Amino acid sequence: xxxxxxxxxxxxxxxxxxxxxxxxxxxxxxxxxxxxxxxxxxxxxxxxxxxxxxxxxxxxxxxxxxxxxxxxxxxxxxxxxxxxxxxxxxxxxxxxxxxxxxxxxxxxxxxxxxxxxxxxxxxxxxxxxxxxxxxxxxxxxxxxxxxxxxxxxxxxxxxxxxxxxxxxxxxxxxxxxxxxxxxxxxxxxxxxxxxxxxxxxxxxxxxxxxxxxxxxxxxxxxxxxxxxxxxxxxxxxxxxxxxxxxxxxxxxxxxxxxxxxxxxxxxxxxxxxxxxxxxxxxxxxxxxxxxxxxxxxxxxxxxxxxxxxxxxxxxxxxxxxxxxxxxxxxxxxxxxxxxxxxxxxxxxxxxxxxxxxxxxxxxxxxxxxxxxxxxxxxxxxxxxxxxxxxxxxxxxxxxxxxxxxxxxxxxxxxxxxxxxxxxxxxxxxxxxxxxxxxxxxxxxxxxxxxxxxxxxxxxxxxxxxxxxxxxxxxxxxxxxxxxxxxxxxxxxxxxxxxxxxxxxxxxxxxxxxxxxxxxxxxxxxxxxxxxxxxxxxxxxxxxxxxxxxxxxxxxxxxxxxxxxxxxxxxxxxxxxxxxxxxxxxxxxxxxxxxxxxxxxxxxxxxxxxxxxxxxxxxxxxxxxxxxxxxxxxxxxxxxxxxxxxxxxxxxxxxxxxxxxxxxxxxxxxxxxxxxxxxxxxxxxxxxxxxxxxxxxxxxxxxxxxxxxxxxxxxxxxxxxxxxxxxxxxxxxxxxxxx
Amino acid sequence: xxxxxxxxxxxxxxxxxxxxxxxxxxxxxxxxxxxxxxxxxxxxxxxxxxxxxxxxxxxxxxxxxxxxxxxxxxxxxxxxxxxxxxxxxxxxxxxxxxxxxxxxxxxxxxxxxxxxxxxxxxxxxxxxxxxxxxxxxxxxxxxxxxxxxxxxxxxxxxxxxxxxxxx
Numbered sequence: 001x002x003x004x005x006x007x008x009x010x011x012x013x014x015x016x017x018x019x020x021x022x023x024x025x026x027x028x029x030x031x032x033x034x035x036x037x038x039x040x041x042x043x044x045x046x047x048x049x050x051x052x053x054x055x056x057x058x059x060x061x062x063x064x065x066x067x068x069x070x071x072x073x074x075x076x077x078x079x080x081x082x083x084x085x086x087x088x089x090x091x092x093x094x095x096x097x098x099x100x101x102x103x104x105x106x107x108x109x110x111x112x113x114x115x116x117x118x119x120x121x122x123x124x125x126x127x128x129x130x131x132x133x134x135x136x137x138x139x140x141x142x143x144x145x146x147x148x149x150x151x152x153x154x155x156x157x158x159x160x161x162x163x164x165x166x167x168x169x170x171x172x173x174x175x176x177x178x179x180x181x182x183x184x185x186x187x188x189x190x191x192x193x194x195x196x197x198x199x200x201x202x203x204x205x206x207x208x209x210x211x212x213x214x215x216x217x218x219x220x221x222x223x224x225x226x227x228x229x230x231x232x233x234x235x236x237x238x239x240x241x242x243x244x245x246x247x248x249x250x251x252x253x254x255x256x257x258x259x260x261x262x263x264x265x266x267x268x269x270x271x272x273x274x275x276x277x278x279x280x281x282x283x284x285x286x287x288x289x290x291x292x293x294x295x296x297x298x299x300x301x302x303x304x305x306x307x308x309x310x311x312x313x314x315x316x317x318x319x320x321x322x323x324x325x326x327x328x329x330x331x332x333x334x335x336x337x338x339x340x341x342x343x344x345x346x347x348x349x350x351x352x353x354x355x356x357x358x359x360x361x362x363x364x365x366x367x368x369x370x371x372x373x374x375x376x377x378x379x380x381x382x383x384x385x386x387x388x389x390x391x392x393x394x395x396x397x398x399x400x401x402x403x404x405x406x407x408x409x410x411x412x413x414x415x416x417x418x419x420x421x422x423x424x425x426x427x428x429x430x431x432x433x434x435x436x437x438x439x440x441x442x443x444x445x446x447x448x449x450x451x452x453x454x455x456x457x458x459x460x461x462x463x464x465x466x467x468x469x470x471x472x473x474x475x476x477x478x479x480x481x482x483x484x485x486x487x488x489x490x491x492x493x494x495x496x497x498x499x500x501x502x503x504x505x506x507x508x509x510x511x512x513x514x515x516x517x518x519x520x521x522x523x524x525x526x527x528x529x530x531x532x533x534x535x536x537x538x539x540x541x542x543x544x545x546x547x548x549x550x551x552x553x554x555x556x557x558x559x560x561x562x563x564x565x566x567x568x569x570x571x572x573x574x575x576x577x578x579x580x581x582x583x584x585x586x587x588x589x590x591x592x593x594x595x596x597x598x599x600x601x602x603x604x605x606x607x608x609x610x611x612x613x614x615x616x617x618x619x620x621x622x623x624x625x626x627x628x629x630x631x632x633x634x635x636x637x638x639x640x641x642x643x644x645x646x647x648x649x650x651x652x653x654x655x656x657x658x659x660x661x662x663x664x665x666x667x668x669x670x671x672x673x674x675x676x677x678x679x680x681x682x683x684x685x686x687x688x689x690x691x692x693x694x695x696x697x698x699x700x701x702x703x704x705x706x707x708x709x710x711x712x713x714x715x716x717x718x719x720x721x722x723x724x725x726x727x728x729x730x731x732x733x734x735x736x737x738x
Numbered sequence: 739x740x741x742x743x744x745x746x747x748x749x750x751x752x753x754x755x756x757x758x759x760x761x762x763x764x765x766x767x768x769x770x771x772x773x774x775x776x777x778x779x780x781x782x783x784x785x786x787x788x789x790x791x792x793x794x795x796x797x798x799x800x801x802x803x804x805x806x807x808x809x810x811x812x813x814x815x816x817x818x819x820x821x822x823x824x825x826x827x828x829x830x831x832x833x834x835x836x837x838x839x840x841x842x843x844x845x846x847x848x849x850x851x852x853x854x855x856x857x858x859x860x861x862x863x864x865x866x867x868x869x870x871x872x873x874x875x876x877x878x879x880x881x882x883x884x885x886x887x888x889x890x891x892x893x894x895x896x897x898x899x900x901x902x903x904x905x
Contacts, residue, residue, distance in 0.1 A: 082835030082871040213831045220836030221827040222819040223771020223812035227837060230770035238765075263754055286765040287774070288757045358775050358783060358837040358870050407773070407837025408870045446776040645834055649872030676780035676868060684865050687874040 063141050070169050070182035072099045076106050077115035079125040079379045081406040083705045084642035087215045089138055095207045096142030100169035106215050111381035111401035122382035126414050128606035128703025131638050135701050143197040152187035202698040211641035228377040228404035229362045233439035239427050240290035241281045242297055246669035247526050248275035249303040258296040264289030269430045274419040281427050287443050307526035308669030318460035318481040326521035327499040334517045337475035340466025342554045347462050349730040350539045351663035352455035359407025360449045361420045366439035367428040371398040377406025379414035387418035391425040411531040416489035450679050451671040455664050456532030457483040461543045471555020473514050480520040483529045507540035511571035534706035537605040541710030545601035549718040559600050573633040576695045578602050578611040581631030584693050585613035599719025601711040606703025609633040612711045616719035623720050625688040635699035643704055644692040650708030656682040658713050662732040741805040745814025760784045760795040771812035771840045782867030785841035786811050792848040812840035823847045826880040834871035842867045846881050
């Protein structure tokens with residue numbers, strides 16, 4: 001029997017053993033009234049301001065189950081989509097609990113107030129915050145549970161608690177008494193939860209800091225792992241949607257006769273789509289009839305009311321705008337620019353990018369009069385639960401949102417508009433209005449995903465830098481043009497200041513002491529945009545690190561020495577990461593074969609610094625990346641094996657941005673790409689050797705999911721400059737036109 | 739009712755003639771280990787074996803497979819995850835999100851059977867599957883480990899300790 005053994009107070013209704021998933025949710029909703037997991041971590045994240053409310057008492061609920069067979073199940077308050085939290089977060093609890101790691105399992109928690117990110121105040125997997133924000137939270141849960149087990153054993157054995165030891169899931173008394181955690185769980189549940197608890201000294205860690213293998217590696221190697229796409233509610237039908245070719249356009253006329261004639265197609269209905277548009281949904285017994293049904297539709301679209309973006313026109317507009325100052329972000333004296341001894345003038349171009357996670361979006365909806373159950377690989381449970389409720393005409397507590405293992409996401413599953421979930425509920429509504437009852441499973445094709453918007457925004461940067469005769473930067477005027485990610489969303493009040501979205505300019509300037517005069521233009525365009533792994537740093541790091549490299553060359557200094565000179569004294573972690581990468585790479589010591597060159601870049605994002613020294617060459621006019629040496633400063637490295645994987649993955653995604661065809665473009669409002677055949681992503685033949693080195697530290701861990709991405713492309717570009725003398729200012733790279 | 743021999747069992751299914759094998763396997767036979775990633779044979783997440791050959795099932799009509807042909811999916815590669823490639827995969831912590839890995843493993847299993855001494859160039863040629871998480875280096879390493887007799891200890895983990903620490 002499953003025992004939910006840490007449980008008390010306002011959520012006592014869930015304390016009975018054998019609590020069902022649904023009962024569990026009710027408990028969470030009740031707790032939502034008076035219980036906020038306002039677990040404070042000052043300055044921990046970008047949305048920390050949202051938490052400027054009184055910190056409330058933290059009450060553990062349903063984070064941990066110990067079964068009679070000693071199995072420890074940890075509820076992970078995040079989405080697992082490759083980054084390893086289903087392993088690393090249980091590690092945090094198991095460390096303090098002193099559980100037997102071989103008996104620990106991770107489970108993905110459904111939407112629930114108790115699972116909100118302690119720093120962000122909403123349930124989210126983002127901002128590289130899983131470990132960074134829940135490091136203390138999860139350790140405390142483990143430590144409190146251990147204290148309760150010890151208290152129960154002390155009572156039973158009539159010995160002082162201090163004399164009881166815990167070893168690998170077993171309590172050991174002074175006279176040799178022994179009990180497994182599972183055997184003591186019932187008694188421990190009757191103990192009060194200690195208000196405070198002492199956490200381990202890092203020198204006593206047995207799991208944290210060790211390369212621990214993923215708990216899900218085996219199921220993911222045998223086909224057993226169930227993803228959202230694999231989930232089927234009883235009798236559920238598959239829905240495929242014909243969405244408007246231009247964002248927000250509407251159906252003018254539809255002839256569904258051919259679609260309805262396809263065997264397996266049950267119904268064809270008009271449905272509201274994202275951004276006020278409408279589309280046509282084909283609902284069938286399976287994906288294939290639904291998809292062929294969609295192809296058989298004859299739809300006339302009304303695109304008269306929506307703007308039709310064309311990328312070439314947009315680029316010209318952005319470039320023109322960049323010649324004028326925008327809203328100020330930071331100011332500095334630019335008076336010495338005009339008379340500077342050396343000048344750098346540069347215009348950078350970045351395209352829209354699709355996330356293209358391997359598992360296309362999908363969502364199962366079971367809508368009833370009094371409630372709605374949804375299964376989705378959501379990165380944004382609190383927001384999605386609210387949006388599902390609003391669309392269904394329900395209260396959030398009437399919505400059960402089950403978190404499904406997801407095949408990647410990179411930001412696409414954390415949408416402030418909850419686009420794909422709202423659409424799915426709208427489909428369920430029209431389906432039921434048409435007299436049907438079965439749950440609906442909405443499946444996106446890859447084409448739907450590539451064309452579906454919510455891209456990394458396109459950007460133009462314009463920089464004018466002046467250096468004096470000694471190579472000192474004496475003036476730097478910089479303008480950024482692009483769309484705001486958070487404007488028009490609930491995050492706008494927190495993120496947009498003086499008309500500038502913080503996510504557009506993050507990463508500019510730091511860690512260098514430079515007189516950067518920065519402004520930004522926020523452009524509105526009918527293309528939905530979104531955070532894409534490492535957000536603003538996807539472009540700001542490229543601009544900063546290639547410009548600093550260019551300044552180093554203008555100053556006739558070694559780019560590493562130049563960076564070290566230009567960094568502020570407080571940039572100790574930057575220095576350590578850069579020094580480590582340089583030392584391990586052979587840079588400055590080991591000569592490379594002819595035709596190869598080193599390139600260097602570093603960047604801080606999500607409070608982690610990653611420095612790359614790369615080796616590149618050019619073959620048949622095409623850039624080739626051979627090797628990456630990473631210096632990573634993420635403070636405590638909770639699971640180095642996961643960190644290595646995150647660096648490998650983020651570096652590859654950063655490399656992917658540079659490859660020919662890695663761009664989403666629009667013509668007359670229509671996205672021109674459709675699948676992996678014309679939207680390039682990196683393949684095994686693109687993958688360089690990657691060596692990861694971590695700076696040792698016992699400080700509280702910082703983000704790891706995203707920081708490996710930003711410095712890759714600029715390091716590569718800097719190496720290509722050494723090889724070709726060309727400064728690449730446009731992504732993806734095009735050496736021939738540079 | 740048409741029939742298919744999947745993982746050694748002959749099973750009946752009903753689908754239109756143009757239905758790709760992938761959707762019959764996933765929706766009719768309820769073997770969901772084989773994944774849909776692109777539908778145009780680009781990513782390889784749907785890779786299964788037909789008579790030992792790796793095939794992208796998302797573009798292969800189920801009606802083109804005879805009941806005599808033997809289909810093997812990830813579920814049938816071994817009953818218990820004991821195929822050398824699967825063992826190497828788990829030992830080297832290859833999967834991240836894991837969505838592409840069934841296809842990766844099926845492609846790799848065919849490669850190491852055909853080329854037991856496979857080189858990096860062989861891996862480059864055979865492993866055209868897409869992974870967005872960046873598992874490629876561990877994929878490569880796991881294949882080398884598997885062909886060396888499946889001793890994962892021989893490969894070691896790239897990260898065994900943190901620089902300068904005694905961990």
